[in-house]
Amino acid sequence: MTPATSSSDAFVFFGATGDLAYKKIFPALQALLRNGELDMPIIGIARSGWTLEQFRARARDSLEHAGPVDEEACARLCRQLHYISGDYADDTTYARLRSVLRDARRPLHYLAIPPSLFPTVVQGLAASGCARDARVVVEKPFGRDLASARALNRVLHGAFDESAIFRIDHYLGKEAVQNLLYFRFANTFLEPVWNRDYVQSVQITMAEDFGVQGRGGFYEEAGAIRDVVQNHLLQVTALLAMDAPVGHDAASLQAEKLRLFRGMRPLRAQDVVRGQFEGYRDEHGVADDSNVETFAALRLHIDTWRWAGVPFYIRTGKCLPVTATEILVDLKVPPLAIFDTIEPPQSNTFRFRLSPEVVISASARVKRPGTAMLGQSVELVARRESADQQSPYERLLGDAMRGDATLFTSDASVEAAWAVVDPVLDLPEPVASYRRGSWGPEGAAALVSDGEGWHDPAPGPEDAGAAPPPSAH
Numbered sequence: 001m002t003p004a005t006s007s008s009d010a011f012v013f014f015g016a017t018g019d020l021a022y023k024k025i026f027p028a029l030q031a032l033l034r035n036g037e038l039d040m041p042i043i044g045i046a047r048s049g050w051t052l053e054q055f056r057a058r059a060r061d062s063l064e065h066a067g068p069v070d071e072e073a074c075a076r077l078c079r080q081l082h083y084i085s086g087d088y089a090d091d092t093t094y095a096r097l098r099s100v101l102r103d104a105r106r107p108l109h110y111l112a113i114p115p116s117l118f119p120t121v122v123q124g125l126a127a128s129g130c131a132r133d134a135r136v137v138v139e140k141p142f143g144r145d146l147a148s149a150r151a152l153n154r155v156l157h158g159a160f161d162e163s164a165i166f167r168i169d170h171y172l173g174k175e176a177v178q179n180l181l182y183f184r185f186a187n188t189f190l191e192p193v194w195n196r197d198y199v200q201s202v203q204i205t206m207a208e209d210f211g212v213q214g215r216g217g218f219y220e221e222a223g224a225i226r227d228v229v230q231n232h233l234l235q236v237t238a239l240l241a242m243d244a245p246v247g248h249d250a251a252s253l254q255a256e257k258l259r260l261f262r263g264m265r266p267l268r269a270q271d272v273v274r275g276q277f278e279g280y281r282d283e284h285g286v287a288d289d290s291n292v293e294t295f296a297a298l299r300l301h302i303d304t305w306r307w308a309g310v311p312f313y314i315r316t317g318k319c320l321p322v323t324a325t326e327i328l329v330d331l332k333v334p335p336l337a338i339f340d341t342i343e344p345p346q347s348n349t350f351r352f353r354l355s356p357e358v359v360i361s362a363s364a365r366v367k368r369p370g371t372a373m374l375g376q377s378v379e380l381v382a383r384r385e386s387a388d389q390q391s392p393y394e395r396l397l398g399d400a401m402r403g404d405a406t407l408f409t410s411d412a413s414v415e416a417a418w419a420v421v422d423p424v425l426d427l428p429e430p431v432a433s434y435r436r437g438s439w440g441p442e443g444a445a446a447l448v449s450d451g452e453g454w455h456d457p458a459p460g461p462e463d464a465g466a467a468p469p470p471s472a473h
């Protein structure tokens with residue numbers, strides 16, 4: 001077996017002429033090359049029947065699309081590129097891959113292909129010997145429910161050891177998401193209040209002001225819960241709510257995350273409000289009577305000693321008023337109104353804005369100048385940055401090549417996350433329609449029974465010099 005720490009020496013990606021490769025993978029490869037982390041053959045595989053020259057042109061096109069091209073890195077990338085055109089079900093495709101891999105001992109195979117093709121490719125890699133001592137990166141969605149995720153894990157385990165499987169969730173590669181974990185466990189002041197005694201509720205909103213962007217066919221098979229809740233938003237919830245890992249290694253972190261996922265109570269229909277934006281059914285690839293949700297609001301309970309009784313509200317949707325992802329942790333109000341009974345006690349909050357820019361802040365109450373003991377909320381900002389310095393794909397692919405699984409999802413965690421959403425996938429009740437540019441169907445408001453309702457993230461990017469954006473208080 002290859003030791004977990006030895007670096008990969010060839011990068012193979014399936015789906016090389018696809019959308020993901022164009023938008024994310026080539027730019028990440030250019031960045032890795034620039035950092036000296038990709039001194040190895042880069043082999044693209046696809047069914048498109050292109051020539052190597054066409055493939056190189058596509059790579060250049062992708063880099064131009066992503067931003068200013070680093071001519072030197074682009075030229076190196078093109079020199080290191082190989083292209084195999086072939087059917088994924090055909091043995092000769094893998095035989096050709098074997099010969100292009102030549103002396104490579106620890107290839108990394110990245111499956112940037114539709115999930116229905118995962119089993120075919122994994123079996124092809126195993127039968128041809130290309131899986132030996134190799135690693136595999138698997139794109140989301142990892143299955144479409146608990147049963148299919150289990151089946152996919154079985155297929156992968158038939159060819160790869162769990163330590164060689166890297167289930168990618170690009171949210172875990174975001175700087176702001178890593179900072180969530182860092183901020184929680186590198187500061188003493190947070191831990192004493194981070195529990196049911198002090199936290200009233202937690203809200204996580206991932207809002208997008210655009211629709212399905214031509215991905216109607218894909219979206220019909222997914223819907224918001226499969227597309228972003230089961231993975232991105234439950235992962236964020238896990239990092240926000242888990243206990244501290246007991247060691248420095250990836251396994252310790254995975255173990256605590258898994259414990260947290262297992263504490264999440266499976267959702268019931270009454271914990272979920274599903275919506276669909278007006279006009280979704282006119283999108284290309286969408287059924288005229290589609291009941292797929294483009295909006296979901298959920299009330300999640302985590303049955304652990306730390307969180308029993310604290311609701312976690314999660315909301316996401318397409319065609320909402322803003323594009324922003326934000327977490328608001330609302331603390332309980334002080335027990336008595338000491339200063340002035342005109343002003344009821346108000347709570348403090350912690351705010352983690354994950355995108356479009358990164359903000360970590362807390363709200364505090366201070367006295368307004370004057371004779372009256374009246375207060376106002378101020379925002380204490382710990383971090384405010386315009387955006388991620390490094391793309392999540394650059395970070396995660398680099399980690400996978402080094403064999404570092406810290407920011408990837410384990411077999412047990414992915415299944416535990418599916419178990420949470422499984423009961424509310426494909427609910428038969430009709431989705432509620434909502435206006436484009438609104439905060440979803442009206443029923444979503446009723447889900448939040450405490451405090452002041454949903455906290456709507458401000459449009460971004462927030463101006464660093466400006467006054468704090470409006471909060472729920």
Ligand code: BG6
Nearest residue numbers: 140170171208227228232325355
């Ligand atoms: C993807 C979903 O996984 O994440 C998309 O398939 C969604 O529907 C996207 O728009 C959001 O990612 P980000 O990084 O732009 O917040």
